[in-house]
Amino acid sequence: MFGMLSPKFRSRCMDSPRIGVEFGQLFYNLCPNIGVGRHNPVMTPDYVSRRRILQLAGSTATVGLAGCAGGDEENNGSGGATTTTPTTTPTDTTTEEPSVTPALSVSDIETDNRNVVLSSASIDGDGWVVLHPEAEGGGPNGQVTLAQKQLSAGEYSDVELAMNTLLAGEQTVYAMLHYDDPADGEFTFPENGDPPVTTDGNPVVKPFEITLTGEVTPSLSVTDQETSGERVTVPSTAIDQTGWLVIHPEAEGGGPNGGVTLATMQLQPGLYADVSLRLDESITESQTVYAMLHYDDPMDDEFTFPENGDPPVTKDGNPIVKPFDVTVGGGEASMQTVELVNTAFDPVRATVAPGTTVEWVNQDSFGHDVTSAQFHDVAEQWDFSTSLSSSGNTATYTFESEGIYEYECTIHGSETMCGVVLVGDVSLDQDLPCEGGGGGY
Ligand SMILES: [Cu+2]
Incomplete structure (x- = not known):
């Protein structure tokens, strides 16, 4: 049965540049372009091996219920967050081959609200169980996420999800497992990775009928x-x-x-x-x-x-x-200035909210640069390099995602000139190379 689903899954909607976000038109307007023939990388087996590597990075297991996928951040659900713990604790998946076999089981569901309970789910790496609506020609419409719940590797029973949309009458919904790859704790399929979990090359997909019971009261x-x-x-x-x-x-x-x-x-x-x-x-x-x-x-x-x-x-x-x-005006970006003065970054540690733009200003009369680095495993791998060759030169970088972003001046070296931008709710206990702790990196 998965073999039947797979071709539809590949050919429908997946490459559509226009993303269906207007809930009211969910089943009517989602696939303006039926993109056929463009290779869809999320279905390639490479992702499985890549995931095993990335899995080493791990990820936290908070739970977020979200709204529509498709790139509209505003649609990401805000309410109803709960915590789910595995009914079985998996073996240490960061060092061994996982023992959990990815699987889903659901039954046809009647509901008087947007909540859906899946009878069981298992996943062999960190990821999500996700509900997609049906695409026009059948199969899951991966462009739209009706509900998602983050799961760490393990086996779960009675997994409850709150759908952002539940249309009156009967509809077919597809439960799927997705890996968190890249391991950033955010569900970014289909724009950026987070591919479906596959077994024997087929995505783990469970379609089920869901019926909204009772009358809808406006x-x-x-x-x-x-x-x-x-x-x-x-x-x-x-x-x-x-x-x-x-x-x-x-x-x-x-x-x-x-x-x-x-x-x-x-x-x-x-x-x-x-x-x-x-x-x-x-x-x-x-x-x-x-x-x-x-x-x-x-x-x-x-x-x-x-x-x-x-x-x-x-x-x-x-x-x-x-x-x-x-x-x-709430969306107006905030700014943080870091001065390069007396052959040092000031402040060495800048704590900012996600979305903040950091501006480096060279106050010295000679040249420096700002070059991304990774002094500690907990720090992000990021890519930034700019030269501030003379006094008064400035450079900016906007930090969208929470994390630890370390950098140095390669002209004077990390022991002399280093810094870190702490974005969001993160902390770095270890010393930086220029903070006197020295060595051990
Ligand atoms: Cu320098």
Whole structure:
């Protein structure tokens, strides 16, 4: 059966440059380009051996439930994090061949919420169990992640996942195992590695039917948020007929200005979490906005309120509308300066938040460089080299990901001029070569 799935898996969607993120169109709009014939590296067996190497680096086993894959960070789920521990402790997988055979078992599931429980899962390296929707022609649509849960190597039972979307009625969902490769603790398939786990060359895939039981009651929750001005996020919503999630600006004197829409997203009947809406035009001023649900009536797949129908969804005769504050500018990058002065970096240790740009400024009257290094195993391997040949020269690097980033000046040597950027919640106990501890690297 896996052999049947594999070709579909390879040919559908995997190379599509456009990524389906608008939840409401999950099953309709995800594969604008059916990319056939481009080699899809994630399915090659090389990944298995590569993974064994990378596995040595290990990774932590926090659990994150996430929203839609496809590159929209805003869609990554924020709630519902839990911790899962293996029911069986595996042998030390960092030094031995793993003894766990990757496998999944699920049964057809009925649910009245977005939660799904898989009866068992086993994985022989750090990775994820992931739920994908069905692609148009069948098989898993790897572009879209309905739910994910991080697993360290081991065997698990009753694995609970919260799907970001559960459409009304019956649908086919594919449970899959993915390795964390690169081992960065983030699920980055299909953009960057994290390939499906395979046994005998076939991905471990378990399709199952899931049925949303009971009636869907329209609902909406909102939260105040920071935005770069491009998107807003609605934590959860539900709708019982095809319709629209709409963001309206505030009218003069308060309340939603229904004549203006800032963003719309079509919704199929179902339950949604962490819906990220792209604003039609980016906003530059912080303001109060209103999320509303509208029905698509007339059903023409176009949002035509207020000129032509598409009335607000009401509950007890009142429109379902929720105001929230958006603060623009939260995405503005912060900056940290490191001076090169008296043949040293100052500060030697800079602690910054992810996304911070570090600027090195040469205050000496002679030349230095800033060159990435890895003095300790816990430090990241990174690639950066720049020359600051004269006084006043500057260079910048933006540190997007948490980690320990060590560097040196190769002109004066790491014992004289070294530094580290500690990004996020990390610490480095050991001395750097220039901190007097000396030797032992
Ligand atoms: Cu130097």
